[in-house]
Amino acid sequence: MQTSRRQFFGLAAGAAALIGAQTAPARAEKVKTKARIVILGAGAAGTALANRLDERLDGAEVTLIDGRKEHLYQPGFTLIASGLKPAGYSVTRTTDWLPASATLIPEYAAEIDPVGKKVTTAGGATVDYDYLIVALGIKLDWDAIEGFSLDLVGKDGIGAVYAGADYAAKTWAAMDRFTDEGGEGLFYRPATEMKCAGAPLKYTFITDDCARKKDTRGKVNITYAAHSKSFFGVPIVNEKVRMLFEDRGFETTFDHVLKAIDPGRKLATFSTPEGEKELPYDFTNVIPPQVAPDVIRNSDLPWQDGNWASQGWVEVDKGNLRHVRYPEIFALGDIAGVPKGKTAASVKWQVPVVEDHLIAAIEGKEGTAVYNGYTSCPLITRIGRAMLIEFDYNNNLTPSFPGIVAPLEELWISWLMKEVALKATYNAMLRGKA
Numbered sequence: 001m002q003t004s005r006r007q008f009f010g011l012a013a014g015a016a017a018l019i020g021a022q023t024a025p026a027r028a029e030k031v032k033t034k035a036r037i038v039i040l041g042a043g044a045a046g047t048a049l050a051n052r053l054d055e056r057l058d059g060a061e062v063t064l065i066d067g068r069k070e071h072l073y074q075p076g077f078t079l080i081a082s083g084l085k086p087a088g089y090s091v092t093r094t095t096d097w098l099p100a101s102a103t104l105i106p107e108y109a110a111e112i113d114p115v116g117k118k119v120t121t122a123g124g125a126t127v128d129y130d131y132l133i134v135a136l137g138i139k140l141d142w143d144a145i146e147g148f149s150l151d152l153v154g155k156d157g158i159g160a161v162y163a164g165a166d167y168a169a170k171t172w173a174a175m176d177r178f179t180d181e182g183g184e185g186l187f188y189r190p191a192t193e194m195k196c197a198g199a200p201l202k203y204t205f206i207t208d209d210c211a212r213k214k215d216t217r218g219k220v221n222i223t224y225a226a227h228s229k230s231f232f233g234v235p236i237v238n239e240k241v242r243m244l245f246e247d248r249g250f251e252t253t254f255d256h257v258l259k260a261i262d263p264g265r266k267l268a269t270f271s272t273p274e275g276e277k278e279l280p281y282d283f284t285n286v287i288p289p290q291v292a293p294d295v296i297r298n299s300d301l302p303w304q305d306g307n308w309a310s311q312g313w314v315e316v317d318k319g320n321l322r323h324v325r326y327p328e329i330f331a332l333g334d335i336a337g338v339p340k341g342k343t344a345a346s347v348k349w350q351v352p353v354v355e356d357h358l359i360a361a362i363e364g365k366e367g368t369a370v371y372n373g374y375t376s377c378p379l380i381t382r383i384g385r386a387m388l389i390e391f392d393y394n395n396n397l398t399p400s401f402p403g404i405v406a407p408l409e410e411l412w413i414s415w416l417m418k419e420v421a422l423k424a425t426y427n428a429m430l431r432g433k434a
Contacts, residue, residue, distance in 0.1 A: 041135035045333030051432030146260035182219025183282025198377035225256035313337030345376030378418035
């Protein structure tokens with residue numbers, strides 16, 4: 001289906017209005033309360049909830065605890081690493097987005113006592129709570145990769161898009177050189193849960209496209225080493241990716257989990273069912289294992305059994321995001337131990353659910369909202385084309401614009417939603433308006 005630029009912006013504006021109408025806080029009388037609500041993390045999830053609570057509660061004491069001075073628009077990292085945006089595109093101040101009614105403690109949380117209902121900060125302050133919202137995101141475990149350090153990024157063919165805005169810019173510089181000179185491009189993802197599981201695929205496609213646009217693709221070999229027996233967790237999307245990889249001439253291998261990097265020899269070591277294997281690279285996008293922050297892993301909040309226990313994700317009910325053992329605690333965003341949902345788009349649908357159940361608890365009622373696992377991945381397949389992949393807990397595709405945007409087609413309109421519309425929607429979400 002062909003869609004003009006004018007039609008796209010009309011669609012984007014209409015979609016934003018529709019989203020806002022569906023999920024913005026109701027303009028009802030505020031709930032009076034003296035509840036002490038502590039939000040761990042002032043990223044996308046914590047900030048969005050703080051702004052929504054500002055609209056819904058009268059008299060609540062809302063405290064955010066986060067030592068980060070900068071707010072990072074992480075969906076922009078891929079665009080920075082593609083040479084399309086400067087590093088500053090993704091960076092603002094944490095305080096720019098917070099409601100005036102909330103208090104920010106600019107420290108990191110050091111200890112959580114769910115029995116005593118208190119949090120201790122790195123500076124030694126104790127903060128008591130009636131309700132706790134855990135929105136601490138993910139820890140990028142760079143130390144788990146032998147031979148790697150962040151000071152290598154941008155040098156000798158090493159990139160790391162996930163590491164931050166400046167590192168994404170350094171990654172672009174390294175990839176730009178690689179696609180000029182040619183050689184072995186090596187891509188992969190960790191075996192842990194991770195934020196935006198489509199990002200490793202995106203950057204593989206983008207590197208290929210960059211070489212094609214320079215007419216150097218004949219000098220570039222691209223290998224994707226999958227961590228399991230598939231490329232993507234949703235079967236129908238996995239098959240589409242497999243077909244695209246084959247069409248683009250990528251070499252693929254399975255059950256490869258990165259263990260070490262040797263920058264001097266330009267070799268990556270993988271753990272496989274047959275033992276350790278080395279693969280060469282002239283450019284690689286290093287993506288580390290991703291786990292819960294130490295303060296969560298050292299607490300009683302994670303799942304007690306299974307992979308989510310070893311990785312530290314918070315033990316919550318997948319429908320209401322409320323802690324299974326501590327009902328006054330909720331988890332939002334990447335830290336939540338649920339089967340899907342580690343994307344910024346997921347946060348947009350999770351926040352109203354937590355809001356509903358939190359306010360119901362304050363009023364002595366039962367919440368009714370349910371999170372269905374909605375996850376969205378604008379899967380870039382080349383500069384100017386993307387597939388808008390949306391799905392739920394059951395791996396059902398859940399397109400927001402059925403009949404207009406086909407989820408498994410490489411479309412210009414899906415690309416523009418990623419490049420143009422997504423940031424505006426994200427910013428509205430931060431303000432509690434979407």
